[in-house]
Amino acid sequence: QQQVKQSPQSLIVQKGGISIINCAYENTAFDYFPWYQQFPGKGPALLIAIRPDVSEKKEGRFTISFNKSAKQFSLHIMDSQPGDSATYFCAASMSAAGNKLTFGGGTRVLVKP
Amino acid sequence: DSGVTQTPKHLITATGQRVTLRCSPRSGDLSVYWYQQSLDQGLQFLIQYYNGEERAKGNILERFSAQQFPDLHSELNLSSLELGDSALYFCASSLLDRPWGETQYFGPGTRLLVL
Numbered sequence: 001q002q003q004v005k006q007s008p009q010s011l012i013v014q015k016g017g018i019s020i021i022n023c024a025y026e027n028t029a030f031d032y033f034p035w036y037q038q039f040p041g042k043g044p045a046l047l048i049a050i051r052p053d054v055s056e057k058k059e060g061r062f063t064i065s066f067n068k069s070a071k072q073f074s075l076h077i078m079d080s081q082p083g084d085s086a087t088y089f090c091a092a093s094m095s096a097a098g099n100k101l102t103f104g105g106g107t108r109v110l111v112k113p
Numbered sequence: 114d115s116g117v118t119q120t121p122k123h124l125i126t127a128t129g130q131r132v133t134l135r136c137s138p139r140s141g142d143l144s145v146y147w148y149q150q151s152l153d154q155g156l157q158f159l160i161q162y163y164n165g166e167e168r169a170k171g172n173i174l175e176r177f178s179a180q181q182f183p184d185l186h187s188e189l190n191l192s193s194l195e196l197g198d199s200a201l202y203f204c205a206s207s208l209l210d211r212p213w214g215e216t217q218y219f220g221p222g223t224r225l226l227v228l
Contacts, residue, residue, distance in 0.1 A: 034216075043115065043203050043219030044156070089156060098169035099207065099215050100146065103156040 003027050004092050006104025014112050019077035021107045023090035026071065030092040032099070035064065035075050038087045038106075047088070048075070080111045116140065117206050117220035125226045131192040134223045138185055138206030144168070145187040146207075146217060147179055151200040162187055163209075194227045201225075 006023045013019045025033075034049035050057045050064040050073065057064045063076040077084055090104040116139035126132055138145050147159040158171035162181035173179075176194075181187040191198060201224050205217040 036219075041221075043117075043205075043221050045115065045219065046216050049216075095215075098161050098163070099144075099217070100158040100161055100169050100171060101148075101156075101217060102158065105155050 003102050004090060004104040006090050006107060008107060009105065010108040010110070012110045012112060013080045015080060015082060017080050017111075019075075019080050019084070019109050019111070021075045021088055021090070021109075022072065023074065023104050024070075024072045025092050027092070027094070027102075028071070029094045029096065030102075031095055032093045033064070033066065033073050034091050034093075034101070035062075036089045036091060036103075038089065044089060077109070080109075082111045082113050085109060085111045115218040115220060117204060117218050119202075119204050119220040119223050121223060122221065123224045123226075125228065126194060127228055128194055128196060130194050130227075131190065132194065132225065134189040134191070134202050134204075134225075136187045136189070136204030136206075136220060138187070138204075139218055142206035142208050142218070143185065144207045144209060144215075145181055145185070146205040147173075147187070147189050148203045148205065148219075149200050150203060150222070154200075156203075159189070191225070196227050199225055199227045 035047045036044035037047045038044040061078045066073045091101040118137045143164045146161045159173040161169040179189045201222045203222045205219045207215045
C-alpha cells in the first residue's frame with residue numbers, strides 16, 4: 001500500500017522557472033514531512049522538512065507548503081537552476097514508529113539552461 | 114559527504130548466493146536504517162536498529178537479516194538471492210530515533226546485481 005503519493009513523475013522547467021512537486025499522504029499519524037534530493041549515483045540528502053502544525057516553510061529557493069486538512073504537501077523550487085536537476089522525493093514519518101521514512105515515488109526534475 | 118560509509122560500492126553475484134552489506138554510521142549516531150531502492154518499488158524502508166537493538170521493521174524479506182554491532186556499524190545480510198533482489202541498498206543514520214525531526218543522513222549506497 002502506497003501511503004505517500006507523489007506527482008508528477010517527471011518535470012522539465014526552464015532556468016529561472018518554478019518547479020512544483022506535489023505529495024499526498026493517507027496516514028494522519030505522520031508527524032514529519034521531509035523532502036530529499038538525490039543526484040545520480042548518490043544517496044538521498046535532506047533538502048527541507050516541515051511538521052504538520054506549520055503551513056509553510058522556506059529555505060532559500062525551496063519552499064514547502066503544507067495542507068493538513070487535505071493531507072497534502074508540496075515543494076516549490078523558485079528560480080530553478082541547472083544544478084537543481086535531480087530526483088526529488090517527498091517522505092513522511094511518525095516519531096511513534098521510530099522515524100522510519102515512507103517515501104513517495106520520486107520526481108525527476110530537469111532544468112534546461 | 115554525509116559521513117555515512119557503505120561497502121562495497123558494487124556487488125555482482127549469482128542467484129542463490131549470500132552477500133553481506135556493511136554500513137558505518139556518522140560518528141556519534143546511534144540509529145541505523147536500511148532502505149532498498151529499486152525501479153519498480155522505489156525507496157522502501159527495510160529495518161532500523163538503535164544502539165544495537167532492532168527498533169522497527171518494514172517490508173523486509175525473511176531471507177534478509179541485519180544487525181548492529183557494539184561499535185554501531187551495521188550489516189545487512191541477503192541470502193538465497195533472486196534476480197528481483199537487484200537494487201540499490203542504502204544505509205542511513207541519525208543521532209537518535211526520537212523525537213520529531215531527526216534527520217537521517219544517507220550513505221552512497223551499495224548497488225547489488227544478481228545474475
